[in-house]
Amino acid sequence: MHPIRKKRLTIVLFLLAGIGVAVGLTTYALRQNINLFYDPSQIAAGEAPHDVRIRAGGMVEKGSVVRDPESLKVRFRVTDFQSSVPVEYTGILPDLFAEGQGVVAMGKLDAGGSFVADQVLAKHDENYMPPEVAESLKKTADGQPVANGAAQSASY
Amino acid sequence: MFPELGQIALILALLLAVLLSVVPLVGSLTGREQLQAFARPLASGMFVFIAMAFGLLVHAFLTDDFSVAYVANNSNSLLPWFYKFSAVWGGHEGSLLLWILLLSGWTMAVAIFSRRLPAVMISQVLSVMGMISVGFLLFIILTSNPFDRLLPNIPADGADLNPLLQDIGLIMHPPMLYMGYVGFSVAFAFAIAALINGRLDAAWARWSRPWTTVAWAFLSVGIALGSWWAYYELGWGGWWFWDPVENASLLPWLAGTALMHSLAVTEKRGVFKSWTVLLAIIAFSLSLLGTFMVRSGVLTSVHAFASDPERGTFLLMLLAVTVIASLTLYAFRAPVVHVRSRYGSLGREIFLLLNNVLLVSATLLVGIGTLYPLVLDYLDMGKLSIGEPFFNTTFTPLAIATGLLLGAGIFSRWKKTDGGWLGRKLLWPLAISVVVTTAVVIGYGGFKPWAFAGVFTAVWVAVATLWDLNDKSRSRKGRLHGLKRQSRSYWGMVLGHLGLAMTIAGVTVVSNYGIERDVRMSPGDVATVGDYQFAFRAMGQRQGQNYTSQYGTFDVMKGGERIAVLHPEKRQYSVGMRVMTEADIDAGLSRDIFVAIGEHISDGAWAIRLQYKPLIRWLWLGAVVMAIGGFFAISDRRYRIRENSEETAGETRGARLPVKGSAEAVS
DSSP states (O other): OOHHHHHHHHHHHHHHHHHHHHHHHHHHHHHHHEEEEEOHHHHHTTOSOSSSOEEEEEEEOTTOOEEOSSSSEEEEEEEOSSOEEEEEEESOOOTTOOTTSEEEEEEEEOTTSOEEEEEEEOOSOTTOOOHHHHHHHHHHHHHOHHHHHHHHHHTO | OHHHHHHHHHHHHHHHHHHHHHHHHHHHHHTOHHHHTTHHHHHHHHHHHHHHHHHHHHHHHHTTOTTBHHHHHHOOTTSOHHHHHHGGGSSHHHHHHHHHHHHHHHHHHHHHHTTTSOHHHHHHHHHHHHHHHHHHHHHHHHHOOTTOBOOSOOOSSOOOOOGGGOSHHHHHHHHHHHHHHHHHHHHHHHHHHHHHHTOOSHHHHHHHHHHHHHHHHHHHHHHHHHHHHHHHHSSSOOSOOOOHHHHHHHHHHHHHHHHHHHHHHHHHHSOOHHHHHHHHHHHHHHHHHHHHHHHSSSSOSTTOOOOOHHHHHHHHHHHHHHHHHHHHHHHHHSOOOOOOOOOOTTSHHHHHHHHHHHHHHHHHHHHHHHHHHHHHHHTTSOOEEEOHHHHHHHHHHHHHHHHHHHHHHTTOOSSOOOHHHHHHHHHHHHHHHHHHHHHHHHHTTOOOHHHHHHHHHHHHHHHHHHHHHHHHTOOTTOHHHHHHHSOHHHHHHHHHHHHHHHHHHHHHHHHHHOEEEEEEEOTTOEEEETTEEEEEEEEEEEEOSSEEEEEEEEEEEETTEEEEEEOOEEEEETTTTOEEEEOEEEOOSSEEEEEEEEEEEETTEEEEEEEEEETHHHHHHHHHHHHHHHHHHHTSGGGSOOHHHHHHHHHHHHHHHHHHHHHHHHO
8 A cells, every 4th residue: 555545544543443432432431421300200200210320309398307316317308399209318418408498419219219319419509599400390380380389388 | 980981991992893803804805004004003902991991890899889780799898808809700790801801911912922923914813803802892791791780779788799709719710711711712813814814834833832822821720720719618628520610611721732732743844734723713612612601501500690591692602603604714724635744653743643632532522521411401302410420431541541642752753753762762661650650559558440540641741751851951061951951842841741740640649549538526526537537626606707607626636646727617608698618628748638517417516528638739730830831831932032023122122212311301
């Protein structure tokens, strides 16, 4: 083969190999690390998979936060004013975590239907509502006028 | 009245920007020199008016003018003056004004420092910068005016600056980051100008290089500052979260790093021209994309002030116009590649090409991971997020490969390197690196494959760089003479690569050997983390200027000896009643000891986070060293004014002096 063509071929092969490796790594890593968002109603309806890392979000139900007296374990319920899901978490909660506030938790659903979180996010601003939570609240509110009333009464 | 003046100044700046983007360009295309001569005065005028607007906004903040809506929303009379000052860019409108101020500053700098350039080139470059200014000035004036008034209901006091932002990190992080973002506009403008007049040559690459390097250096420091700030101010000791906002700044950095290296090849060897131009366009487009993502409200984070859809749309349009226009121009004007490739299989060109392939792959990966969820969400195809493991598993191998290639590439020669020679050359550095890495990994307490790979990469880069320095500085007149003989740009490269090695070392060691423990503690309790004991002595209270604080007292002990007393705090700000965690850190070159207080659990017990972070400072210091390298590189003699033009400059100065003297005598 002509030396210049050979060189071009090498470069092209290099590029293709690089792109191939990148694409392979990406799809592999993507498949492992996509975390889908579910709201409490979907989880209660059994739409969310068990033992797969997902995100769940909603409002922290008033009066539901229970601390373990011995460790950093904490239990609370996350609600969209339709259904609620029990959440278990061990660790430090963010400063803006409070009852009646919106949160997003990352973790897995266990066999008993409670959500074991390894991360709880309440973002940097007290006026902030995680967009997923805002939308799912809106959805439940739009769909069922009853829920709308519930949302209002809950946000007294 | 001052705020109205500010608004008028912005409008005048917009008019000048419109003129700047049209007049010199027309002049350069029609060959009329008197039109081209407008470029510099217009650039200066635009800068003056924008600086005036910025100054007036600063004035409004320092004098607590709460009739200005932006001031009322982002400041408070209780703030110390320096936070009032930094609050200028603590919100959406002001940070855009800072953006445009820096853009006009860069434009002005180009006008000043490019006297050696042909008039046609400089007028086109300044025109392109003018076009970018038009876009952003329009954006500010139409959608985000910082001078809007709250009349007649002037609030008695401001709503306060978000306590997270009341910090030295915020004073410095945005200006540095923006200097980088905006700085890539210069490389972009040079690329567009080169495409317009078809002059893609070594001279063009040489002109672009220092500007790209400076922008890159600022961006490196800006990113490092952001990471450092997140580490101590967000409270929990994480320094990189692969958050879309962080990625938005990493994308232009990766592309900019690729651009810097590909510009080197274009300047030295005259190849990769089209690729270099494309990279310049990509780097700036990614800067715009970053601005769009952070400022449009598509992402929600501490950075996203605006959720006004109008703003997002405007920025997206701006981004689309820039990308489409420049790529169209590229498609029509990019040189048809005649591969007169005179570089052999292991020439430095090949190593730099691979460097570019890896860096661009990394850019793509980070870009996909960042944008994929946003696009799916926009298309209503479900809400998902891509977790940190995605980035870690894909980015790490690329970073390691880049480092390994770098070590070999340093020894390579332009055109052609003999494989056998290179192999023998690498033998000693390889042996040293293996030994050092093994020692380090054992010293930190155990073999982990990724830790070994990361530390090896860092050591390998450092050893190869120093080995090459040793080779090059060999001189019959002694080592010192040999070192002095090296050019500033060579020193720049050495520092840049050593900085990279430091960052890789820091990242690897802290990720693999750092220890983090969340514990429940009451005063009197002792907890152990690694070799360190933390004794929780007491909780106390104190009053700050605009907050009250509960603080803990921790004795940190190692081997029975007290090495530090730390006071982490829980602050409650009096305006807005926000609660903030202030960690306390015993910082050191070899390790940080970190204590943060979580929430109060019950009867005197608190959730406490204790951390041991080995080598964490290195990852930021590395970025600083890289930036210093960048500044070294641009101070190289070949970028300075040619001697003869220096003489003429001297003559005019000499000629002017007596005139000035006589003017003084007259007055």
